[in-house]
């Protein structure tokens with residue numbers, strides 16, 4: 001039985017005090033959602049220690065949205081994986097399309113970040129996905145395959161076992177356009193075959209999350225698909241009620 005995961009990526013939203021309130025709201029309502037759902041919240045770096053405090057005593061895990069390529073040293077403005085781990089993070093989102101698009105992250109960058117994450121006991125949530133042009137040209141399968149081969153294939157079997165994948169079609173992120181449940185299933189199943197080509201049966205255990213305008217009204221239909229194991233939620237993760245309602249997309 002694969003893990004069911006609902007992860008909230010708060011991106012560059014909320015001030016620290018608002019983030020604490022949001023986290024408290026998620027904790028308060030968590031009991032209404034099946035305990036089978038693993039919730040993760042990924043606030044901005046500046047909120048991590050306060051949100052960690054707000055999550056104490058709950059089963060909601062903490063994640064960061066990125067980490068540095070290097071372990072430590074003269075890298076002004078960077079945040080090392082060891083630092084976020086020390087604040088209580090269990091997860092780190094890596095390779096989000098916004099990082100690839102706006103900050104030029106390449107597979108070479110991401111290989112280094114993955115190594116840092118694993119070296120510090122963090123579980124990466126590795127994001128893949130095509131943009132609109134690539135989708136319209138029918139290149140989406142090739143795009144995600146390359147994003148996996150160039151990074152995930154470099155993991156050891158031991159490292160791979162922990163990995164979480166998030167498929168996020170760039171054209172569906174924050175746009176209100178959602179991939180249909182069928183589109184999501186088609187590419188999730190494909191991603192699993194690409195993972196299985198390298199890691200064999202272990203690919204059956206890998207949680208593959210869908211991200212892109214996932215909301216309470218469409219989560220249940222998307223999560224019902226065989227190869228969709230949850231969601232990486234942006235906008236709808238900023239309201240505790242909506243985030244929890246997405247979790248209810250998994251029936252007990």
Ligand SMILES: O=C[C@H](O)COP(=O)(O)O
Pocket residue numbers: 009096168172173174175176211212213214232233234235236
């Ligand atoms: O990481 C989350 C995704 O980018 C989805 O964002 P969204 O739910 O606002 O479309």
